Amino acid sequence: MAELPGIERETLEVDVCIVGAGPAGLAAAYKLAELIRAHNESGAEQKLEGISIAVLEKGKEIGSHGISGAVMDPRGISELMPDWIERGCPVESPVTSDAFWFMTEKYKLAAPVMPxxxxxxxxxxxxxxxxxxxxxxxxxxxxxxxxxxxxxxxxLTDNGRVIGVRTGDKGIDKLGQPKANFEPGVDIKAKMTILAEGPRGTLSKQLAGLFNLYEGKNPQVYSLGVKELWQLPDDRYPAGTVIHTMGYPLDMDTFGGAFIYGMKDRIVDIGLVVGLDYRNPTLDPHDELQRLKLHPDIKKILQGGTMISAGAKAIPEGGYYSMPRLFGDGFMILGDSGGFLNGARLKGIHLAFKSGILAAETAFHALLSGDSSSAQLQEYDALFEASWAREELWSQRNFHQPFENGVLAGLFNAGAGIVTGGRGYGVANKLEGHAGHERMERIKRYYASDDPHPPAKVKYDGAYTFDKVTNVYNGGVIHEENQPAHLLILDTEVCITRCTEEYGNPCFHFCPANVYEPQPTADGRGRVPFLNFTNCFHCKTCDIMDPYQVITWVPPEGGGGPEYKKL
Incomplete structure (x- = not known):
């Protein structure tokens, strides 16, 4: 987001600033407040009076940007709030049935035993x-x-220490000039800053660069989840019914699979997860989801239904060895930003809750001691290493890496890991991994032709299959149009020349929201992306999968983006 120089900014001072109001950030806030209250009511001599905890959320309201599968393991929320059911937590249904299908273009094979x-x-x-x-x-x-x-x-940093965050300016026009409603961003100074931004968090990415948080680690690897909600006309797919699939429409070089979950009120949640370490530079995850819905067994589920909502989100799949250093002077990193997701289970909500609990316990002790240095906050890492969350992630520490060599290699490794406690291919303690964009092949090599012709896109019928703009509409995406684009392309010359020639401009394909639209250059030398930034789902696929890493996603004006309902 653009930031005007030389602007006088208000400063808000708090004790703890939490960025992100997802499950990790809210769990950290709740648990820390609970610990402080219990401590002050215990009769302890040293009180923690007047402690201020602030949670920042970029969405229009808390929950606006909330999207996941989701089948939730209750372990995390039960630890945070044992009476969560009694307090009215809005679950759709307990899981009532499980199935796993291997798909071909026309048929399915149901696994006799669930993995x-x-x-x-x-x-x-x-x-x-x-x-x-x-x-x-x-x-x-x-x-x-x-x-x-x-x-x-x-x-915000001072002498190598995180001292808070700055929020984005509002009311800047697309040329970078202040409008009549201009509001400068606020500097929020904090003793501790807790980042729970979700996958590929903007501030977490800044910290990774400033403090080399991935030193000695595998790069984080992501998938993209694209999903829709469908309203069915009858009870053919009961609430609590859970199906996972692999195979069609993805090829045997591409990690991923589909999910179909039954919700209340005759709603079905259908989505496709595609590993953002694929080889095909023209792969389009949105189109692959549309293709999936034309499979006879999927079409049978959706027949007569109406698509009512849609969205997309990146998923951190790298596992234990792709988690950054989680702490430093004045900061901690939680949830998806910290890689707290079990890719084998396709679950992270319970781990997000647990990371928030552990961070809160660490922050509480730091407040008591008056010390939020790295030496004090390393307790967060120690608590994690001693927790069930670490045990779970350790057991799948090598799950994703072998999928770089194709689905069969990944499946063999997954099976071997189950019986050897997570060892890679049954023998290696740690398998190396690579950033997903590095696996993308150049278009001529992938298609083995000097004149490549990618397969035709899906023909959208408006009944089962829909174009990207329709899904953007059904995701409730709204941004202020007269503001600078929040997708920063470092060098558009790369787009016109190298990317067109070498990769065929993958951004025209991988973006699920049609943000990047091909436009001829004025001099006719090639094509350059026209940015429909107001379409953006905030999934950050472009930041992750651009082969040259010249695209940076930054937050737009606060309140902009999707307005997800029941996603």
Whole structure:
């Protein structure tokens, strides 16, 4: 987001600033407030009076940007709030049935036995957005200050220490000039800054560069989840029904699979997860989801239904060895930003809750000691290493890396890992991984032709299949149009020349929201992306998968973006 220089900014001082009001950030706020309250009521001599906790959320309201599968393991929320069911947490249904299908273009083969990581007995189908909408006022009742429409755009540092964040300016026009409604961003100074921004967090990315948080680690690898909600005319797909698939429409070089979850009120949640380490430079995850819905067995589920909502989100798949250093002077990193996701189970909500609990315990001790240095906050890492969250992630520490060599290699490794406690191919303690964009092949090599012709796109019928703009509309995406684009292309000359020739401009394909639209250059030398930035789902696929890494996603004006319902 553009930031005007030389502007006098208001400073807000708090004790703890949490960026992101998803499950990790809200759990951290709730648990920290609970620990402080219990401590002060215990009769302890040293009170923690007047402690201020602020939670910043870039969405229009808390829950606006909430999107996940989701089948939730209740372990995390049960630890945070044992009476969560009694307090009215809006679950869709306990899981009532599980199935796993291997798909070909026309047929399916149901597994006779569920793969252990995908067994969901005791879990719940939920909407992540509804979950955090329910949790937010409970957190507020604990004395936590919640600030929706506050997009944190920059980490504030002083002598190598994080001292807070700056929120984005509002009311800047597309030329970078202040409008009549201009509001400068606020500098929020904090003793501790806790980042719970979700996958590929902007501030987390800044910290990774400033403090080399991935030193000695594998790069984080992501998938993209694209999903839709369908309203069915009858009860053919009961709430709590869970199906996962692999195979069609993806090829055997591409990691991923589909999910179909039954929700309340005859709603079906259908989505496709595509590994953002694919080889094909023209792969289009949105189109692959549309193709999936034309499969006879999927079409049978959706027949007569209406697509009512859509969205997309990146998923951190790298596993234990792709987690950054989680702490430093004045900061901690939680949830998806910290890689707290089990790719084998396709689950992260329970781990997000747990990371928030551990960060809160660390922050509480730091407040008591008056010390938020790296030496003090390393307790967060120590607590994680001693926790069930670490045990779970360790057991799948090598799950994703072998999929770089294709689906069969990945499946062999997954099976071997189950019986050897997560060892790579059954023998290696740690398998190396690579950033996903590095695996993308040049278009002529991929198609083995000097004149490549990618396969035709899906023909959208408006009944089962829909174009990207329709899904953007159904995701409730709204941005202020007269503002600078929040997708920064470092060098458009790369787009016109090298990317067109070498990769065929993958951004025209991988973006699920039609943000990048091909436009001829004025001099006729090639094509350059026209940025329909107001379409953006905030999935950050462009930041992740651009082969030259010249695209940077930054937050737009606070309050802009999707307005997800039940996603």
């Amino acid at each position: 252990p990581p995908l067994r969901n007995h005791g879990n719940y189908v939920v909407s992540l957005g509804e979950l955090v909408r329910w949790l937010a006022p409970i957190v507020g009742e604990m004395g936590v200050d919640l600030f929706p429409e506050f997009a944190a755009t920059r980490v």
